[in-house]
Amino acid sequence: MNGGMDELYREVILDHHRRPRGQQPLPGPADARAEGKNPSCGDELLLELACAGEAITAAHVACHGCAIATASGSILAELVPGRTPEQARALAEAFREAMHSPDGALPDSLDPGDLEVLTGVRKFPARVKCALLPWITLLSALEARDGKAAGLPATTEA
């Protein structure tokens, strides 16, 4: 592919887009929940989390968006279960930071998995929002759960 498309549409990303994880509804009621949207292009995302004890046990992601947003949501669904809310938040924040930094590195200590690949999107400024949408929504779901916010829809423009 030319024009840097091979960097944007890496095989890993295309795979997540083709078979997104986290599609299946949660078994029970959600313990945390948020909607996210990208007002400038209309992308929408619903995120629901199930928690048990200290950890997030499952994530359900319903994404109406492009391949990048869908793949990012799928990676989230893959990475978040098993982490504590604190760890999930740290990962989301590290990712947001990486997407706005020149080298885009994510610390290995956070065990970033396929998210590492997604940082390549930062070279396409117009798509950064797409990649961030699920993670911004995650932050807002966690905040709502902590009772810090009124559960307003998250937006990538804020």
Place this chain on the structure above:
Amino acid sequence: MNGGMDELYREVILDHHRRPRGQQPLPGPADARAEGKNPSCGDELLLELACAGEAITAAHVACHGCAIATASGSILAELVPGRTPEQARALAEAFREAMHSPDGALPDSLDPGDLEVLTGVRKFPARVKCALLPWITLLSALEARDGKAAGLPATTEA
């Protein structure tokens, strides 16, 4: 004078500006009256007319404006007495037209006097309003007298 100033500030105009006619108040109450203003530069003018029988007998002009507006008011005060309202209106309209035409000619039949000289101002588009102010105000005074208008202040922008 250079830059066309000799055309704008003709001796006749400077003379009218130095000793404007129509300064003295009317002997009795005015038969027609209007205020005029040039909103973009703040020039203001009060015009009062006395009439007897068919004719205008006297004009009082109080002008707060530049040399061109003052001279134009003075020429008005000189030319209008002795004319019927219809003749005065015709002169004002001919002048307005001349100021927006390339050759700026006023028909001799209207007996335009020093107004002929004032048509030179048309070459200075920013000053056309100044020259017209007294004459627009005259039209509005005559209209008010005919009961056609509510006597609103005249403006050179309309």
Place this chain on the structure above:
Amino acid sequence: MKRAKSLAAPAGVKPCDGQAGDCTHCGPVFGERFPLLERTVNGRRLVYLDSAATTQKPGAVIAAEARYYRLHNANVHRGMHTLGVEATDLYEGCRARVGRFLGLPAEQVVVTRGATSALNLVAGGLAPTLKPGDEILITEMEHHANLVPWLELARREGLVVRHIPVTDGGELELARLPELLNGRTRVVALTHVSNVLGTINPVAEIAALARRRGALVVVDAAQSVGHLPLAFDDLDCDFLVFSAHKTYGPMGLGFLAGRAEALERLHPVETGGEMIETVTMESATWAAIPQRFEAGTPNVAAAAAFPAALDTIDEATIERLRQHEISLTAYALERLQAKGGLTIYGPRDAARRGGLVAFHDPMVHPHDMAQLLDSLGVAVRAGHHCAQPLHRRLGVVATSRASFGMYNAHDDIDALIDGIGYARSVFGA
């Protein structure tokens, strides 16, 4: 396919180098006059198919703006010095030129920042003339610019906003008009050409009905001025708005044209210098129309440049430009259709559409489509195109849109079609 036959082309105009066999109407392509089109994108020739968002500018427009700054720059109206007089002449000359282009006296042309500002001026300016329960009738295919200002006005003044729905064929459901247009309708606001469906609405017909009902008619001509033959009087409307930047002109400039009596009904929305008559510390009175609606220093540079855009249009002739856009649109519809598997929006007949086509590929999200096309140098727009309610009606959150200008040729559409094939291949479709 063979090369396009071109009409006799004025100097500096190259014939359409498209590949379509049916290009007899096509006429010349004015690409050479648009310097930006010489650039490459991702190592490829730029194929600019986003003119509905903003058109490219002829070199003459760019030069006119620079010339203004190099020779005549000054504030307008208030100055007596030579630069001020020259700047005022250029500014008022633009107003008069737009008036001539639309068939209106200069005094009925208000200079604004763009179509959006002009629509806000009308909606906000009518506020004092409306009372709770009054109705505004719009359409389901409006750009947010001709929708949100009316929703805001309705919220503030207690009005009811109704809308003419869109049929499955992408046209206004005019059968609903008798019921929607009633004695309480005060304003009918609608777009001339939809920026998504391409639909050309029967504005004059709707306007006649509306005006018979005593409603004011506001036409959003952002997608039609400069693209199809249009005279203010023929539309039978009260207000018409458009943006210079979608009409081969500079940014930061737009116009509100109106009937004199209609303009007189508008209360000024922006206030400040230049639009007043007398100001005290207690109150202000307004200047005459159109100055009343032009508070503050206007964009003189853009106004000085815009006539060069209208000259370019007039030289090409709007009839020929229209034929050219019809020809491009027909070709695009045909080739997109032939591609298979794409949803194409709006009327099937190119002669009933403006020069744009929105489509949706279920295999490739519009953002990905736009991104992959861009990698080949093809610029299309993806998203809701500031028409969220219409997209909801269409059942998608986003579409891809290719839109045309006088500089496009048939081979630009070939590049689009090839690019769609490439995008599909990336997604394994």
Place this chain on the structure above:
Amino acid sequence: MKRAKSLAAPAGVKPCDGQAGDCTHCGPVFGERFPLLERTVNGRRLVYLDSAATTQKPGAVIAAEARYYRLHNANVHRGMHTLGVEATDLYEGCRARVGRFLGLPAEQVVVTRGATSALNLVAGGLAPTLKPGDEILITEMEHHANLVPWLELARREGLVVRHIPVTDGGELELARLPELLNGRTRVVALTHVSNVLGTINPVAEIAALARRRGALVVVDAAQSVGHLPLAFDDLDCDFLVFSAHKTYGPMGLGFLAGRAEALERLHPVETGGEMIETVTMESATWAAIPQRFEAGTPNVAAAAAFPAALDTIDEATIERLRQHEISLTAYALERLQAKGGLTIYGPRDAARRGGLVAFHDPMVHPHDMAQLLDSLGVAVRAGHHCAQPLHRRLGVVATSRASFGMYNAHDDIDALIDGIGYARSVFGA
């Protein structure tokens, strides 16, 4: 008089070629960077003394605007194609650059059409937060742009507008402040530098008092940004507005800078595309700040060009430009005074004024003065300068005003003084 001594001048900068003896502070004059200044008027060298109306533009600004149209022109935010991304980068880059210039994060900078639009945005945007009886405090020296929008707001919402009077010395009568500023005062709006008197108001001092009273403080910095050192935080205000075209930048562009909490309080005044979050046929929600206040296609071309103006200022350093304007103002005050028979407005001390001097000659009406000066190539402005109430206070309907930019030198003031002599001679004075 001897030639001015100049500070070490950067490349491309010629030393001040003024005639003043006291020009040690003057520093370099940047005339060569401003192509328009090479032109002649009525066969004479142009002496441009109308920078308070609009400044001339450096060649770099003109070139940047043309470059935008030749290489990057596209609509912003909504595009995924390369041109759209480049245009968005330039547009957002301008916002960030203005933020850096004022010492604010980019998100606190709203792009507008100009200072007037920005003031209308603040006044209109505060409407829903105010109730009848609330008070607005302005000053008697305001430009209509910071006066009429408040009068309109007051009329609509039943507010009371009070004003700080101007002393005979041309300063704000601050002794009146304790009585004018009270528990009902919701907004204090004032100009940083008067465009007629030149007076630099003690904004931070007034703002501190106002904010202690719980009032929002709006600063009209149209005459100060780019002319004197200024950081948003130092003014202690809530909102600050200015126009690019008075700051060596392009027309059709201005800015509203604000505290984040203050911006959050504003309801959007213009609505349409780009400023929304979700739109249905019934209602709309707003995008985040600053997009919320930027409806429709912005002036991307002007935004792409403006950073070159700020670069020019930063390269000269604002401190040096300020010293240069003080030096010119001091020289102008001195020579006008020496001329005799002129009324000169505003503070006597140049260090307490912006770079402009308004005066009145009882022998020569300001319009005639401007006209006769123009015949010699000297461009000054005559009129009420959009400050009718202030002129009423000064007891005249119009004044003449000479105002300075980085390109003026002392010999420009010599030309002004000679011209005044000539004008008097025409009127036989």
